[in-house]
Amino acid sequence: MKKHLTNKVFSKILFFFSATTLLTMFLLLFFLSRYYTEVIIQKERDASTQTLEQIELNINRKQEYVQNVIKELYLKTDLILYDIAFALQNDYSTYLSYRLDKYSESSSFVPINLNTFFQAYFTQDADINAVSLKSANFETEYIYVNNHHRWNQFLKNSNEESSKHKLVEADGELQMVKWEPQAEGYNTIQISRFINDPVTLKSIGDLTVYYDTAGIEDILRLRRSQYKGSVHIFSRDGTNLYTSDRSIHPEQLQKLPFITNFSEMTWQGKKYYVNTLADEKMGYLYIGIIPKQELKNATKVQQYMLLGTILLSCTAIGVTSFLMRSYSRRIRTIDNAIHEVRSGNLQIRIPHSKQKDELTTISESFNEMLDDLNKYIKDVFVLNLKQRDAEMKALQSQIQPHFLYNTLEAIRMKAISDGSKTTSNMIYSLGQLFRYSLSGKEIVQISDEMEHVKQYVGLIQIRYQNRLKVSFDIPDMYFDEKILKFTLQPLVENYIIHGFQKEADNNELLIQAKGKNKDIEIMVRDNGRGISSERLTYIQAKLKEGATNAEESIGLSNVHQRLHLKYGLDYGLSIQSVEGEGTTVVIKIPATRRGIPNV
Known part of the structure; x- marks a missing residue:
């Protein structure tokens, strides 16, 4: 009996729990009786x-x-x-x-x-x-x-x-x-x-x-x-x-x-x-x-x-003894499985338990560890082969952008030799757009994003000569501020697709930046077709809900959600529009430098 109590931790816990429970209950009874x-x-x-x-x-x-x-x-x-x-x-x-x-x-x-x-x-x-x-x-x-x-x-x-x-x-x-x-x-x-x-x-x-x-x-x-x-x-x-x-x-x-x-x-x-x-x-x-x-x-x-004290004490000790025996059997099973693994048996598994507790978590983690270990041993050589293949494909992916740039440059030089300057400029702008798109940066400077917008607008102005006037009001102090890549160009593209009037020659687009408190607001305003009130309400609701579908993957909702994820819910874009008069989109981002003036 002494050896049993010495070697079994649950027997020790049960003994001390029973003694503590009885002492506590009878002390509580004594004081409650006097108090009552x-x-x-x-x-x-x-x-x-x-x-x-x-x-x-x-x-x-x-x-x-x-x-x-x-x-x-x-x-x-x-x-x-x-x-x-x-x-x-x-x-x-x-x-x-x-x-x-x-x-x-x-x-x-x-x-x-x-x-x-x-x-x-x-x-x-x-x-x-x-x-x-x-x-x-x-x-x-x-x-x-x-x-x-x-x-x-x-x-x-x-x-x-x-x-x-x-x-x-x-x-x-x-x-x-x-x-x-x-x-x-x-x-x-x-x-x-x-x-x-x-x-x-x-x-x-x-x-x-x-x-x-x-x-x-x-x-x-x-x-x-x-x-x-x-x-x-x-x-x-x-x-x-x-x-x-x-x-x-x-x-x-x-x-x-x-x-x-x-x-x-x-x-x-x-x-x-x-x-x-x-x-x-x-x-x-x-x-x-x-x-x-x-x-x-x-x-x-x-x-x-x-x-009542005697009955509750006996019930508590009995229930505790029953539960501890169950836990003792489960821990003994885990202990035996560990000894089997130490002896080299990696096929042993702990039986699944319906109870949801820490022992179940340990058992499931133990089984998953053995599965991962067996999978690792089985696949280690295959993984080495795949690693070599991945390294080769990485080298090839580095060659593909250079091939695209070199091909476009060859076409541009051919256009120049043929005397087609317009085609040459368009190819050059397209090459710059591709180069910006394929760069691995997520955060860029406002000056880089504005240069990307200018290359895109340049292509549109070549196509529609004298029909689009673009103005930029970006103070130099904002050029080195940080912004998410592809934040402004989708808004300009959205205007060209939905608001640009091809038959008119007075299309105007204004891109302006100003400081407000500790934030920067970039406004994209046009005098295009505008949006009906029903459609505007629908778009504003979609922006608030964060809904995005395939057609809007690079549109307003996409930009709005990316700003939310990057900077928080206090940042994003808002849109206002009057049908037949134009649309204004305002982007709000945090300033990275202190001392941004309010305008």
Whole structure:
């Protein structure tokens, strides 16, 4: 086994790959598990905080409403001075006589008294169970009940049995009844504010609004999908004002400090996450309790993650082992073929594989190398013979142009001896054209290209005497600039074939060169037949597409494409023409020298 691992590179790779995969996967599982648990805890903490903040906002809004009512009360001077202050500082019978006298003296049909005060401010909010207006000496208390059912439920939670007299509003009138003192219950939140005499500024009583906790229950019900814990509300002195889960004893929560914090708590062997939100203004401590058992889903996810990690690791190792065995067999085949070649067997071939990878490329290259090697060995002598034959034909090809030039020169001398000067000049020009055409240069000077054009134009002018006027406007500074061979002559030839008017004697051709930025533009302009708009559009499209056919092989498209290939797409030729007026072709090439002036 040790020898197998030492000699087989793929076995080593598989071993180290398996160890690296397992280590990486389990480290990843460890960190993901911790991260996932922290995310779950943070998510529950955020949900608890949001829930407590919504409950705090709900209660603060009610507290602000009570405060605004007190402010409105002080602004109503007649009400607080002549009714509420009198009612709180006197017994009920005296207050009742006083109120009847005030009503009889008033010219208004709408009385201003405790009844109208309660009804005006405390009948619109459905969460209000009752409103208490209590004198400072606790002798008299007026109760306005807004929801009798909930108020009676609250009274059942009273912990004291001593009785007093109270005034309860019934059918719009205050009535004196026996009253059991209020006790802190689980369904009522009390908000109290002192009432001072506007004249003496001494406290004459307090106003207490008893709010039902239905609004809090609605908040918890709406957020049940996000927050699965319980909510508790305590006053600063440790009094339990509200709890959504009575399984948690209030005494355990009374020990919590009056601060905003997140901590853990153990009670009856169970662990809880505790989120507290302290409201310094109201003096309330809002507590969110999250049982740690509620986070058991995180444990299940961790178990699934462990199982998935094991399965993925085993799958990765198994697939890698299978693939590496396949590669190992193919490499062994290549290795055996190399040993066969080293022993002299050049007929060996590596079997073709359907897989497209580097090993396939190596195999195909190996087979092609052997084919080329066999072909080279077989053809080496034939190639030597062909090389000698090629050298002979090269010598012959060098003789053929000289033979053509010498023959044309002999014909020209014969024409001179016969007195035919015109024929002699034409033969001379033709010989110069042939010599330029057969030269091996691809790039020539503008001066050479212009000389070639002049030889061609000279032949045309001999044929059509006094019918063609050619002008050249080429500054000397451009003569040694470089240009592709056969760039201008095809354009002139194109004009002679398509634009030259044989019957007219005013044919004109202008060849002009000028600098533009760092480029050179050579313009070939004539006053020939011109091109129709449809034909011009077609030609311009063909130039743009780069289309070339047999007829245009030495024409516009050929020149345009050669300029593109040599200098790039920014260079080439453009054509403009008006039918019956002439054609202008502009060639754009780069300048080889700096300092080309703009014209």
